[in-house]
Amino acid sequence: MSRIHVLTIAAALAAFTAPAHAGKTLDGIKSRGQLACGVSTGVIGFSAADSQGQWRGLDVDVCRAIAAAVLGDANKVRWVPLSSQQRFTALQSGEVDILSRNTTWSLTRDAALGLHFTAVTYYDGQGFLVSKKTRVTSAKQLKNAEICVQSGTTTEKNLSDYFRAQGIKVKPVVFDKFEASIKAFFSGRCQAYTTDASALAFIRAKEAPNPDDYVVLPEIISKEPLGPAVRRGDDEWFAIVKWTINALIEAEELGITQGKVDALKGSADPSVQRFLGVGEDLGKSLGLDREWAARAVKAVGNYGEIFNRNVGADSPLKLPRGLNAQWNKGGILYSLPLR
Amino acid sequence: MGASSRVAQALILAAVVGLFVLLAVTTAGHLEQRGIRSGFDFLLEPAGFTLGESVLPVDAADSTLLAFVAGLLNTLRAALPGAALALGIGILAGFGRLADNPLVRGLASAYVNAFRNIPLLLQLLAWYFILTDLLPAADAAMRLAPGVFLSKSGLSVPWWGETGFEIPEPGGFGIDGGARLTPEYLTMLIGLALYSAAYIAETLRAAVLALPPGQRLAALALGMTPRRAFIDVLLPQAWRAALPPVTSQLLNLFKNASLAVAIGYPDLVSVAGTSLNQTGRAIECLVIVIAVYLLLSLGAAAISHRLEQRNLKGRPA
Numbered sequence: 053m054s055r056i057h058v059l060t061i062a063a064a065l066a067a068f069t070a071p072a073h074a075g076k077t078l079d080g081i082k083s084r085g086q087l088a089c090g091v092s093t094g095v096i097g098f099s100a101a102d103s104q105g106q107w108r109g110l111d112v113d114v115c116r117a118i119a120a121a122v123l124g125d126a127n128k129v130r131w132v133p134l135s136s137q138q139r140f141t142a143l144q145s146g147e148v149d150i151l152s153r154n155t156t157w158s159l160t161r162d163a164a165l166g167l168h169f170t171a172v173t174y175y176d177g178q179g180f181l182v183s184k185k186t187r188v189t190s191a192k193q194l195k196n197a198e199i200c201v202q203s204g205t206t207t208e209k210n211l212s213d214y215f216r217a218q219g220i221k222v223k224p225v226v227f228d229k230f231e232a233s234i235k236a237f238f239s240g241r242c243q244a245y246t247t248d249a250s251a252l253a254f255i256r257a258k259e260a261p262n263p264d265d266y267v268v269l270p271e272i273i274s275k276e277p278l279g280p281a282v283r284r285g286d287d288e289w290f291a292i293v294k295w296t297i298n299a300l301i302e303a304e305e306l307g308i309t310q311g312k313v314d315a316l317k318g319s320a321d322p323s324v325q326r327f328l329g330v331g332e333d334l335g336k337s338l339g340l341d342r343e344w345a346a347r348a349v350k351a352v353g354n355y356g357e358i359f360n361r362n363v364g365a366d367s368p369l370k371l372p373r374g375l376n377a378q379w380n381k382g383g384i385l386y387s388l389p390l391r
Numbered sequence: 392m393g394a395s396s397r398v399a400q401a402l403i404l405a406a407v408v409g410l411f412v413l414l415a416v417t418t419a420g421h422l423e424q425r426g427i428r429s430g431f432d433f434l435l436e437p438a439g440f441t442l443g444e445s446v447l448p449v450d451a452a453d454s455t456l457l458a459f460v461a462g463l464l465n466t467l468r469a470a471l472p473g474a475a476l477a478l479g480i481g482i483l484a485g486f487g488r489l490a491d492n493p494l495v496r497g498l499a500s501a502y503v504n505a506f507r508n509i510p511l512l513l514q515l516l517a518w519y520f521i522l523t524d525l526l527p528a529a530d531a532a533m534r535l536a537p538g539v540f541l542s543k544s545g546l547s548v549p550w551w552g553e554t555g556f557e558i559p560e561p562g563g564f565g566i567d568g569g570a571r572l573t574p575e576y577l578t579m580l581i582g583l584a585l586y587s588a589a590y591i592a593e594t595l596r597a598a599v600l601a602l603p604p605g606q607r608l609a610a611l612a613l614g615m616t617p618r619r620a621f622i623d624v625l626l627p628q629a630w631r632a633a634l635p636p637v638t639s640q641l642l643n644l645f646k647n648a649s650l651a652v653a654i655g656y657p658d659l660v661s662v663a664g665t666s667l668n669q670t671g672r673a674i675e676c677l678v679i680v681i682a683v684y685l686l687l688s689l690g691a692a693a694i695s696h697r698l699e700q701r702n703l704k705g706r707p708a
Contacts, residue, residue, distance in 0.1 A: 137664060141673050144425055165671040166427035186564070197564045198443070198529075198544060203652065203664050208440040212451040223443045225575065226661055228652040232516065236655060239523040240543050241574065243564050284426045 075288025077149055078339060081122060086130045089115035090148035093133045094230075096254055097363040097371075098154045098174075098278075107131045110362040111152040114173055114280055114297060117348040118150065121296045122340060126351035136203075140165050143283055150293055152280040154248075156206050161281075168290050171297040172279045174363075175375040175384060177272035178210050179249040181256055184265050186243050191218075191271040198223045200242035202233040210274040211246055234259050244269075248276050254369050292338050299345040301387035302327065303354035305378055310353035313346050327390055334390060345390070355385070418674065433670045434459070440665055442657040444573055455666050462662030463683060469579040469656065470648045474641045476584035481591025481637075488596045491617070499592065506589035512650055515582040519654040522574045529565025540566045545573040575656035579648065587644040591637055598633035599625055631702050638695035642688055649684070659683060 081087050091099035091111055099109040107129075116126040132148050143151040144166050154176075155161075157169040180199075182188045188197075191214070201207050203226045215222050225242055227233035234255055237245040245255070252268050260266050280297070282290050303309075306324055308316055317328050325331035329342030338344065352358055359376060360366045377383025422429040438458040441451050445461040446468060487499025506514070523543055527533050532542035538558040540547045547559035550570030559569035602625055610620035651658035660680060667676040 137667055137673065140671055144427055160669075161671060164428040166422075166425040195563060196567065200655070203661065203668070206668070208665055209451075209669055212440050216451055224441060225443045225573075225655040226652070226657060226665065227655045228661070228664060232519075232653060232655070235520060236523060239520065240528050241523045241655075243529070 075286045075292075075339065077283070077286045077289035078122060078292065081149055085123065086128050087115060087119045087123065087150070088130045088132055088148045089119075090132045090134045090139060090142050090151040090153055091115070092153045093135055095154055095251065096258070097250065097367060097369045099152070101131075108362065110174060110358055111154060111278075111280070113352040113358045113362065114300070115150060115152050117300055117352045118293060118296045120351035121299075121344040121348040122292060124347060140167065143167055143281060146283065149289070150280050150282055154278045155281060157277045157279050157281075158206065166284050167281045168284055169279050169281045170290060170294040172277040173297060174250070174278045176248040176250050176276035176278055178207060178246060178274040178276060179252050179272050180269040181237075181245045181252045181266055182243060182269060183240075184267055188243070188269070189267075191244075191269050191273065192220070194222055194244055195220045196222065197243040198225055198241070199244045199246055200225050200227065200233050200237040201246055202226075202230050203228050206274070206276070207247055214273040248278075250363060250369070250371055253371055257370070258368065288339055292340065295338060295388075295390070296344070296348055298387045299327070299348055299390060300352075300355045300358065301378075301385055302390050303345070303349045304356040305380070305387060308349055308354060310350060310357055313350045317346075323391075332391075422674075427671075429672065429675065431672075431675055433666070433672055433675070438666070439669055442662070443655070444571070444576065444657060455670075458662050458666065459659065459679060462657060462659040465656065466645075466648050466651070466658040466660075469576060469583065469651065469658065470645045473580050473583035473648070474587070474644055476580065477587035477591060477641070477644055478637075480584060480588035481640075482595060484588060484592035485595030485599075486621075488592060489599060489621075503589045503592050506585055507593070511582065511586045511647055512653060514586060515578060515650055515654050518582050519574065519578040522578055526574070530561070532561065532566050538569065542566065543574065545571045545577065547571045573656075575651070575654055578654050579651055579656050579658075583644050583647060586647070587640050590640045590643075594633050594636045594640065595629065598629035601632060602628055634699055634702065635695065638691070638698075642691055645687065645691070646684060649680075 089112075091107060091109075094100045095109070097109055099107060099111040102108050112131075115129050119129045120126040132142065134142050134148075134151075134153060139151055139153055139155065140161075142148050151167070154174070157172065161167070162169050180191050180194070188194060194215075199211065199222050201211060201224050208224060208226060211222070211224060225236065227236065234245065236242060238259065238261060245252070247255075249268070249272060256263050256266050256268060280293060282293050306321070306327060308324060308327060313328065316324055317330050319325060319328075322331060326334060328346045329335060329344070333342040335342045335344040353361070359373065363369045363371045364373065373381075373383060375384050377385060379386040419429055434456040435454050437452050438449070438455045439451050440458070442449055442458065442461055442465070444465070446464050447457070447461040449457050449461045484499045484502055487495050488503065490496050490499070526541060526543045529542045529544040532540040532544070532547075535541055538549045538560075540559055540561075542565055544565045547566040547569050549556065549558045551557070552568055552570070554568075557568035559566045559571075562568070606624055606628065607620055610624040611617065615623070648658060649660045652661040652664060663676040663680045667673050670676075
């Protein structure tokens with residue numbers, strides 16, 4: 053074997069074993085000591101400030117998990133509330149490191165906005181809320197109805213697509229503020245209100261004068277996979293966000309909960325060992341340390357715990373798991389393998 | 392104007408234009424660098440959304456450009472009649488504030504103070520929710536006259552529709568057929584007009600009070616009634632002084648119409664907001680809105696300038 057070959061092999065080995073380069077975004081976060089997380093201006097269950105000014109929600113917990121994984125502290129997050137008009141620009145311009153703001157993953161957004169969606173954190177779909185007085189039981193009966201909508205999402209386009217396909221004409225009444233749109237609906241201005249089904253459940257439960265007077269129609273007219281996005285051009289950061297979310301989902305599948313992280317370090321299950329960094333070091337290839345995933349789960353819990361606390365059974369929204377259950381429990385949530 | 396000042400002006404203009412071109416080129420470069428698609432090509436693609444009300448019938452399959460035009464027409468549809476109404480109410484309220492009758496004076500003054508001192512956005516929201524709360528539900532519409540209905544869905548009147556001349560009648564979700572003035576449109580009209588009229592009233596009052604008191608006394612000494620003195624002597628002179636600030640109020644009214652989206656009226660800004668979200672072309676959509684408002688305002692300013700020039704000609708030196 054010539055010397056050149058030996059050198060080549062040595063270099064190749066070094067490339068495999070040296071920690072991956074951390075990437076510009078991660079370097080910036082580390083030197084600032086803070087993760088800049090773009091959230092909504094207030095969507096209960098996903099991202100909203102509570103009465104003490106603490107940000108809470110599923111999207112919020114994703115950012116906290118990432119902060120725990122990369123900075124070792126789930127509280128080192130700067131929350132940047134963004135309107136739906138501002139959100140993409142804020143990410144593109146570098147004002148935030150991650151956009152975790154109930155944003156639908158679609159081709160146009162993924163391909164043309166200079167950003168990458170990382171993983172789906174909530175499978176949603178657009179539905180309708182109507183007053184029982186209208187005696188409407190299906191969206192197909194909404195001919196000539198006026199439908200209140202909040203602007204700034206994919207909602208208006210879905211609405212028009214669905215009714216064009218049905219050959220029915222409806223009139224959208226588009227508001228820029230959530231409060232104005234639901235006030236108009238409950239005052240009787242519109243016969244129906246449309247938005248993502250998760251929000252409809254909340255609106256019916258919390259905003260309706262009398263929830264029993266209103267009903268959510270069975271039709272779900274669109275696919276709304278919601279998930280965080282990062283800026284293009286930093287593959288290392290993209291990988292960290294993608295795999296932290298996968299880790300939260302995998303943790304639920306493996307039965308690793310917030311309370312059991314430390315106790316499970318003695319587990320004999322190789323997958324659990326790998327996850328907690330006891331066995332192989334999965335963090336190294338991401339440019340992180342070996343306990344990154346354990347810290348994320350210890351900070352916010354696994355996906356199931358995050359779901360229940362913010363939007364599920366233990367929250368005011370009481371949304372069923374539905375599509376957001378694990379793949380082996382009737383849902384479509386499927387973590388890529390952490391190995 | 393001297394030749395040197397013309398040269399200076401031209402240089403300044405060139406510098407400003409150059410700055411904007413530089414800004415545009417740099418921005419476009421940066422967008423491309425970050426892999427963000429930019430350009431105005433999206434205007435020719437199907438909009439994918441419809442407008443709740445529009446004088447121009449637009450469909451989701453029509454181009455985004457057409458949706459913008461429809462949005463602009465909606466803005467004008469609210470702003471132009473709003474301006475006429477504001478002028479009329481403003482002149483009346485202005486007279487009212489100068490009236491001898493204390494009741495009239497008090498009412499006019501209460502109106503002006505209330506409407507000038509509450510932010511327009513709050514006024515619009517208040518009008519809108521009062522209107523939608525008070526009106527009867529769409530399926531229990533009030534019949535004002537044969538074929539004229541008033542409900543939460545708005546004011547329906549006989550008009551030409553898809554099937555020729557239509558007389559509105561109760562249908563599936565309220566009133567079908569004819570033309571409908573929605574609560575959103577009515578709110579814009581009332582809200583814009585009452586807000587701007589309060590300012591116009593103050594401008595007129597100030598202009599009349601600024602006239603030398605001798606004008607009124609001389610007119611009265613000639614045997615004119617106070618009313619004739621006001622209409623034939625004071626008003627024509629005051630109008631000249633009031634014209635520029637009144638025009639600027641009317642321009643403000645037009646710009647204030649951009650608050651429409653708060654109450655669900657599909658104006659230009661609303662269409663731009665929806666397109667922005669559909670296409671992600673934030674800068675492009677905002678540039679269109681800015682350009683349209685700028686062009687229309689400059690146009691209106693030019694007209695008002697010519698009116699002033701004509702007025703000045705008739706004035707003794």
